[in-house]
Amino acid sequence: MEAIADWFKWLNAAHGINLTIFYDDFDRARFLRGLLTTLWLSVVCIALSVVIGVVGAWVQGSRFRLLRRLVQGYIQFFRNTPPLIQLYFFYFAVGGLLPRVTDAHGALVPPVSNYAWAIISFSFFAGAFNVEIFRAGIEAVPRTTVEAAEALGYSRLKAYIHVVLPLAFRVSLPALNNNLVNLVKTTTLAYAIGVSEMLYAASQIWSEVLNVREMMNVLLIVYVLVVGALVWLMGRWERAMRMPGYGV
Amino acid sequence: MRPPAGTTDLPVLLSPTAVLRQHDAGMGDPCRLLGPRTALFLVVAFSMAVAGAEAATAPAAPGVIASLWKWAPLIFQGFLFNLLVSVLAMAIGTAAGAILGLMQISLLPPVRRGSWVATQFFRNAPWLVLLFYCMLLLPFEVRLFGLVIPLPAWIKSVIGLSLPVMANVSEIVRGGVQSIPVGQWESAEALAFTRRQTLWMIILPQCVKRMTPPWMNLYAILTMATPLISIVGVQDGMTLTRAALSAENRTELLVPMYLMLLSWFFIYCYPIARWTIRLEQRFAVKG
Numbered sequence: 445m446e447a448i449a450d451w452f453k454w455l456n457a458a459h460g461i462n463l464t465i466f467y468d469d470f471d472r473a474r475f476l477r478g479l480l481t482t483l484w485l486s487v488v489c490i491a492l493s494v495v496i497g498v499v500g501a502w503v504q505g506s507r508f509r510l511l512r513r514l515v516q517g518y519i520q521f522f523r524n525t526p527p528l529i530q531l532y533f534f535y536f537a538v539g540g541l542l543p544r545v546t547d548a549h550g551a552l553v554p555p556v557s558n559y560a561w562a563i564i565s566f567s568f569f570a571g572a573f574n575v576e577i578f579r580a581g582i583e584a585v586p587r588t589t590v591e592a593a594e595a596l597g598y599s600r601l602k603a604y605i606h607v608v609l610p611l612a613f614r615v616s617l618p619a620l621n622n623n624l625v626n627l628v629k630t631t632t633l634a635y636a637i638g639v640s641e642m643l644y645a646a647s648q649i650w651s652e653v654l655n656v657r658e659m660m661n662v663l664l665i666v667y668v669l670v671v672g673a674l675v676w677l678m679g680r681w682e683r684a685m686r687m688p689g690y691g692v
Numbered sequence: 693m694r695p696p697a698g699t700t701d702l703p704v705l706l707s708p709t710a711v712l713r714q715h716d717a718g719m720g721d722p723c724r725l726l727g728p729r730t731a732l733f734l735v736v737a738f739s740m741a742v743a744g745a746e747a748a749t750a751p752a753a754p755g756v757i758a759s760l761w762k763w764a765p766l767i768f769q770g771f772l773f774n775l776l777v778s779v780l781a782m783a784i785g786t787a788a789g790a791i792l793g794l795m796q797i798s799l800l801p802p803v804r805r806g807s808w809v810a811t812q813f814f815r816n817a818p819w820l821v822l823l824f825y826c827m828l829l830l831p832f833e834v835r836l837f838g839l840v841i842p843l844p845a846w847i848k849s850v851i852g853l854s855l856p857v858m859a860n861v862s863e864i865v866r867g868g869v870q871s872i873p874v875g876q877w878e879s880a881e882a883l884a885f886t887r888r889q890t891l892w893m894i895i896l897p898q899c900v901k902r903m904t905p906p907w908m909n910l911y912a913i914l915t916m917a918t919p920l921i922s923i924v925g926v927q928d929g930m931t932l933t934r935a936a937l938s939a940e941n942r943t944e945l946l947v948p949m950y951l952m953l954l955s956w957f958f959i960y961c962y963p964i965a966r967w968t969i970r971l972e973q974r975f976a977v978k979g
Contacts, residue, residue, distance in 0.1 A: 584705055
């Protein structure tokens with residue numbers, strides 16, 4: 445550990461390549477916290493958006509026309525408007541209208557933090573795509589299979605959970621992976637409302653230490669590695685879940 | 693690898709290709725999506741937001757509609773600038789991406805691998821990070837043969853946005869070329885076409901059709917990414933909206949103003965999405 449720090453100090457002194465995150469404890473902690481925030485944001489948003497997708501796809505199969513229309517409206521609106529403006533809309537417009545609450549220290553604070561708004565906004569954004577993706581998967585399960593489940597005494601909900609979803613999930617997986625990878629890249633937008641994720645942490649470091657070039661490269665490489673790891677993992681999962689005879 | 697047809701009339705799962713076609717057919721029905729109904733829904737939602745804001749307005753202040761009307765021309769100019777950026781970035785990205793994509797199917801392993809790495813790199817990097825990269829690290833002017841070319845911030849942002857477009861176009865080109873059956877290459881070779889002739893006269897003309905829908909989809913994604921340039925300090929529709937909001941400093945304007953900008957993007961991007969699906973359907977039937 446000490447040797448690494450010394451080497452990067454030497455690199456700075458000899459070549460002017462200043463990577464403080466490798467020898468300065470404060471900067472390193474800040475950058476790692478940013479990385480963790482990015483990962484945490486991604487995981488929470490992925491989970492919530494998948495939930496939104498599953499519920500939305502289920503509602504799309506419901507008998508009530510109005511309900512289906514509403515979900516369709518939600519999907520089309522969130523798919524065809526810029527995610528950044530959605531985020532601003534939630535954080536500044538909706539968040540600005542909510543009444544302030546008193547926190548433990550007696551200060552007036554907004555009831556929903558910027559972290560929470562980022563999670564809500566990104567989950568709804570990715571969820572809109574997930575509804576369509578899951579719906580395509582559900583449509584791949586023929587009516588006869590559902591009828592067979594019904595004949596065995598499954599209710600609509602139980603048949604959905606135990607029969608339709610496991611089959612539909614496999615069909616949806618490639619498109620879902622694409623969308624989730626996109627979601628991870630979208631989390632950088634949280635920078636705009638001051639969520640201290642990796643881009644924000646890096647920008648703080650480069651504005652204090654004035655090592656824009658070095659930090660920018662580190663940032664780009666770390667992001668490509670994180671997203672690359674996700675792509676690789678999802679690809680492996682896709683191959684593991686693949687049903688013989690149903691590959692596209 | 694589809695299950696042979698006719699083995700059972702009760703398959704547990706339909707073949708993905710069949711489902712995709714069915715699904716697109718549902719998506720492409722113009723009445724079900726942005727037909728008049730979606731437009732009506734949009735208008736009603738927007739009017740409700742404006743009416744709600746109007747009710748919350750203090751009696752002395754000018755009405756919400758009047759304020760929106762006052763700022764709309766300025767913000768619309770900003771929105772047009774967003775569209776300009778999207779068109780330029782798409783043009784640059786497509787030109788560079790086409791070259792990179794053709795390099796991906798090159799017969800020389802180093803060229804193929806190098807372009808593959810570049811494509812994957814720019815595809816996996818977040819758009820905003822690439823934008824920051826170009827904004828902060830490109831020089832403010834470049835000297836070429838004694839000629840000084842200034843690079844203002846907005847041009848740098850165009851370059852920043854065209855990098856991920858380039859990588860995505862590269863993948864579209866590679867996918868398009870690979871979707872053409874190998875038999876076509878072989879028959880062209882049998883007819884004594886050179887590799888270049890085969891590519892230009894036989895393979896690519898067929899690919900264009902298959903590449904158009906994903907290319908249009910990419911354009912819609914790019915258009916929706918253009919507000920990112922407001923984060924790096926280029927004055928676009930988003931910047932102007934926020935400036936107008938801080939000039940007015942009235943909370944009841946927040947929702948209508950953001951909704952106005954959102955609906956402009958929607959009105960621009962939605963027809964593109966619909967058109968894409970229609971093209972996909974048409975080409976799927978022929979293909």
